[in-house]
Amino acid sequence: MAATGQQIAYRCDQCGSPELVALSQLYEQGTRSFSGRFTSGISQSFTAKAAAPPTPKRYIRPFVLWGPVVVFFAIWTYVGFSALFMHPKSLALKEFLAVVFPILFLTAFARLLLNLGRIARYNREVYPRLRSDWAHTFMCRRCGKYSLIRP
Numbered sequence: 001m002a003a004t005g006q007q008i009a010y011r012c013d014q015c016g017s018p019e020l021v022a023l024s025q026l027y028e029q030g031t032r033s034f035s036g037r038f039t040s041g042i043s044q045s046f047t048a049k050a051a052a053p054p055t056p057k058r059y060i061r062p063f064v065l066w067g068p069v070v071v072f073f074a075i076w077t078y079v080g081f082s083a084l085f086m087h088p089k090s091l092a093l094k095e096f097l098a099v100v101f102p103i104l105f106l107t108a109f110a111r112l113l114l115n116l117g118r119i120a121r122y123n124r125e126v127y128p129r130l131r132s133d134w135a136h137t138f139m140c141r142r143c144g145k146y147s148l149i150r151p
C-alpha cells in the first residue's frame with residue numbers, strides 16, 4: 001500500500017511518535033457498506049465518523065425553507081392583482097393586496113436567492129479549503145493529536 005502512515009517522515013509534535021495516520025485512511029478503514037435482505041447502507045466506526053471528510057452544502061435546504069413561503073406569497077400576489085383588475089372598486093383592501101403581498105413575495109424570493117448564493121459561495125470558496133485541509137490532516141496513533149501537514 002502506498003499511503004500508509006509509516007512512510008511519512010513527520011512525527012507527532014506532541015509525543016514524537018512517527019505513527020501518523022491520514023484522516024482519509026481512518027475514514028476508509030472504518031467505513032463499510034453493507035447490504036442485507038431488508039437493509040443496506042454504510043456502517044461507520046466512531047473514529048471514521050470523527051474523521052469524515054467535509055461535505056459541500058446542499059441546495060435543497062433553502063428551497064425547503066423558502067420555497068413554500070415564496071409560493072404562498074406569489075399566489076396571494078396573483079390573487080390580489082387579479083381581484084384588483086376584476087373588481088377595481090369593490091375591494092376595500094386593494095392597496096394592501098397590491099402592495100404588501102408583492103413586497104413580501106419579493107422579500108422571500110430575495111432571501112431564497114441570497115441563501116442559494118451563500119451556499120454557492122461556500123461550495124466554491126470555503127469547501128475546497130476544508131477538503132484540502134482534511135486531506136492533509138493526520139492523526140497520531142499514540143496520543144490522538146491531529147496535525148495539519150502539507151508536504
Ligand SMILES: [Zn+2]
Nearest residue numbers: 012015140143
Ligand atoms: Zn502523538
